[in-house]
Amino acid sequence: MTTDLRRRLVVYVTSLLVLIAVYSAAYRWGMAAFEEESRTWFGAMDVVVQSMTTTGYGQDAPWTSVEMTLLMVLIQVTGIAYIFVAFPAFVVPWLERLVRPAPPGEIGTVTDHVIVVGYTSLCRTLVDELEATGTGYVIVEPDEERARSLFEADFSVTHGDPSSAGTLADVQLDDARAVVVDASNREHIGSIVEIDRLDVDADVFAIVADPERARYLRYAGVDEVLSPKHRLGKALADKLRSVVDTDGVEFGDGFDCYEFQIGSGSDLLGDPLVAARRVESDGATVLGAWVRGDFFPTLPSDLRIDRNTTLLVAGATESLERVESLTRTDGRPYRPERTPAVVVGTGIVGSAAIGTLERADLEWVAVDLEDGPFVDVVGDATEEAVLSAAGVDDAGSIILALDEDREALVTSLVARALNPDVSCLVGANLDGNVERFTTAGADYVLALPSVAGRMLTEAIFEREAMTFADSVHVRSTDVPGWLADDFDRSRVRERTGCSLVAIERHGRYYSPTDDLAVVSDDRLVVAGTESRIDAFGDEFDADADA
Template structure:
C-alpha cells in the first residue's frame, strides 16, 4: 500500500472513531442533562446529521439545558473543521492527481534510437539525430525528468532500462540502436538485458574509465566510446599548439588539402589586422572557413573581419601553407617557460598529461588527491596552490577538473594573478562554454559536445563527424535534397551559416568549389561550421 492510500485509510478510521465517540457522548448527555434515553444508533444518527450539517431530526426540542447545547455546538464546529481540513489535505490533492498528466511509460516509435538516461550530452546527440531525421526516445527512471522532456515536445518515457518490460515498452524489437549512458557499473546490466531481447540491435555504451571498457564489450556492446579520453587529447593538442611552432593535428581531406584550427595567441603578429590585410588568403592561399571568438561562430568571414586576440581560425590549405601560418599565430618567445600546468588528474587530466609527455612538453600536475603522477596536492582555485605551481611563469593551464563551477572560478583566479598565462578549459555542459570564455579562458571544449558527436558519427550511416574534439564541427555527409542544384542556388553560407569545403565524387576529392558547382545525388559533401549550423545544413539537405 502506498503512502497516499495509507493516509486515506487512516483518515477514514479517524473519522469513524470520532463519530462513535460523539455517539456515546451524545447518548450520555441526553440521559444526564435531559433525562431522556437514546439508543447508540439514534445517537450516531444525530451526530452524523450534526457533523455533516444535514439537519438534526426531531431532537432539537429536547436540548433544553446549557451543557447539552454546548455538546451540540461542539459537534457542529467539529464538522465544519473537518470539512475545511479535508478540502486542502484530501479533496484538492485527489482532484490534482486525477487531472495531472502521468509521464509516458511506452513509445510507438519504430526504426528509432533508444537512449538510456538523460544528460545534456544526450541532448547533443538528439539534436544530431533530429537533424538527420532519425527518431529517438529517452528512457529515464525519473518521472520529473520525463515530464520535463515531454512538455518540451521531446519523446521520452519513464522506466528502469535494466528491466525487460521497460525495453519492451521502448519498442526495442523495432529499434535501430540502443545508447547506454547511465554509469560504468549499470551499463553492462542494461546491455545484457537488451541483448537478451534483441540479439541483432546495435548497442553503443559510453564508458568513463578505461578499465571498464572490456566488461561492456563482454556484456554485448558493439561499440564502447570513451569521450573523456578524446576530450583530453583535444585539450592537450591545444596546449601543445601554444608552445610550439610545429603544425599540430589536421584533418586530411586529400593530398593537397588539410583542415585545422589555430588559436591566435596574445602577441601574435596577426592581432589587429583584418583577414584581407593578413594576406592569409591572397599570398598564402589559405581559405578561412570560419572564426570563433568568445563562443560566437562566424562562418566564412569576409576580408574586413578583424582578427582579435584569442580568435580561433578554422582554415583549409596545403600542409606547407598551414605550417607557415602556424608560426604567425603563435606568439613570439617570451621570458616565460613553455611549461604547461594540468589541473585535475582524473581520466581527462591523465590523458592530457600522457599526451604532453609523449610530445616531450614540460608540465606540472595539480590535484586534490596525492598520487604518483601528481606534483602538487591542492585546490586549483586556491591562490596558494597556484603560486606553488609558479603559475605566473607557465605558458598555459589546462583545467581538466570535473566541476564546471570550479573551472569557472579557477579561470577568474588565474586571470587575476597570472593574466598572461593562457587558460585551456574543459567543460561538462555546453552552456558553461560561454561562461568560461567570459571568465577569460582562451579555449574551451565541452564533454557533452564531444560525446554527442562521437555517438552520432557511429549511429548515422550517411554522416561522419571528422572533428569530435574541436570547437568546430566538420562532417562528411550526403545531401540528396540538394541534388541538381548549384552551391550558388543553395546559398549555404548566407542561408545555413556553414561552408561546403569539399566534395567527394567517384572517390575523387574536389576542393575548388565555386558557386557554379552542381551537387549530384551520390556526392559526399565536407561541411564545416558550428554544431548548430551543420545540423541546420543536414536537416535542409535531407
C-alpha cells in the same frame, strides 16, 4: 501515476484514516463525558465524517459543553484543510494528466534508427545531431512524467520499460542501426542484458563515467564502451598543441590568427559548420574550427555549430569586426603551446590531460586536494597560495579538470586574478555552465555532454576522430597565372580546396578582399590540409608548364 504522486496519495489517505479514527474515539468519549450521552463507534464516525467534509454538522448539534464545541471546531477546520490540500496535491495533477498529451507506447514504421535508452545530459547532444542530420531515433523513457515532458518538447519518445522485450519490440529493435545506453544509470543495465539475449544486429554503445566499470558492461553484451571523461581531458590538453604549421610564414603588423568561441547570442548557433564562412565577407579567413573537442581543418555541412564551437580565423584587425559581430565574442590571438600548464584535478579528466601533455612533451604541474602519483602540489586550488605554489603566476595555461563546476568557476576567477594573461581551459560537467565560465574569463570551455554526444556520433556513423595529421598548413607562394588575370579568392577554394589567407606585398600582409587587385611581385598566403596544399602546388605547376 508517477512514483512521487503515488507516495503522496498513500501518505494522504493513511493520515486521513488515522485522523478519522482518533476523532471518532475522542467524539465517542466526549459525548459520554461532557454531554452524558453514549454513542456507538459507527455513530461517532458518521458525525466526524459529516463535519470533516462540511456536508453537515451531525445530528447531535448543538452541543451544550464548551469542550465538545471546541472539538467540533477542530474537526471542521481539519477537514477543510484536508480538502484544500487535496486539490493541488491530487486533483490538479490528475486534471493535467487528462489534458496533457501522453507519449505513444509504440512508434510508427522506422528503420535504420537509433534507440536511446533514457534521455540524460550525456545523450542530449547526440539527439541534437541526429535531428540535424535527419536520422531517425526514439527515446525509451521508463519515467512517465519525464516521457510526457520530452513528448511535449517534440522529441520522438515512448514510455516503457527498456528492459522489457515488449517495449524493445515496440521501438522496432530488429530494424535499428544502434542502441545507446547511459550506463552511469545502473537501472539500465537490465536493458543491455535483454538486448543481448534477443541477439539483434544493432550495435550497442554504452557511456560510462567511470572506465573501471567498462568490463562489466562488455560482459553484459555491449559492443563498445565510451568514456567521455577521458576524451574530455585529452581534448583540453590537445587544445595546447598547435594545429597550424606556418612553415616560416610569420604574420605581424595587425595581421594574425585569432580564436573566437561561439557566444550564446550568436546568429551562427544551430547552423551547419560550413555556415561559419559567413565571417569571411570582410576579408577574414576561417582556417578551421574546434567542435566539441575535435579540430576540423575543413568545415563539413553535417556538423552543427553550438556553444562548444571555436573558430580559428586569420585576418587583419579591421577585418575581424564581422567575425566578432557574428560570434558575439571577442577574439584572442591564437598562441598554442602556452606552457608550463597547471592542471587542477587529477581524476579521470585531469589524468587524461596530463597523459596527453606528457606525450606531446609539454611541461605541466598538477594540483589536487589529495596526494597522488601525478600530484605536485597538494591543496585547495581555490586558495591563492596553492595556485601560486603551482606556478600559476608565471604559467602559460591552466586546465581545470574538477568534478564540481562551482569549484572550477571559483578557481578560474582566482587564477585570472593571479595571472591576467594565463590561458584558462575548462572542462565543464554541465552544458548550462559554459556561458558562466566564459563570462568569468575562461578562454576555452568544453562541456562533458557535448564530448559524449560527439563520441557517440563518431561511433554510430563510424567516423574518424581528429588527428594532428589533419592540422592546417600555411604556405607562401607566387601568384599563379590563372588567378593573376582574374583575381577572385573563391576560385582558390573551388579549384584547390585551399583558403586564400592573405596577400603579401613588400613584407606586409593584407586581407584578400575582392577590391584588392594582385600585382606581379605579390605573394599569396594559402592554407589547407597537407593534401590540399599539394593540390594547389600541382595547379601552380600545371599553370607554369602551360
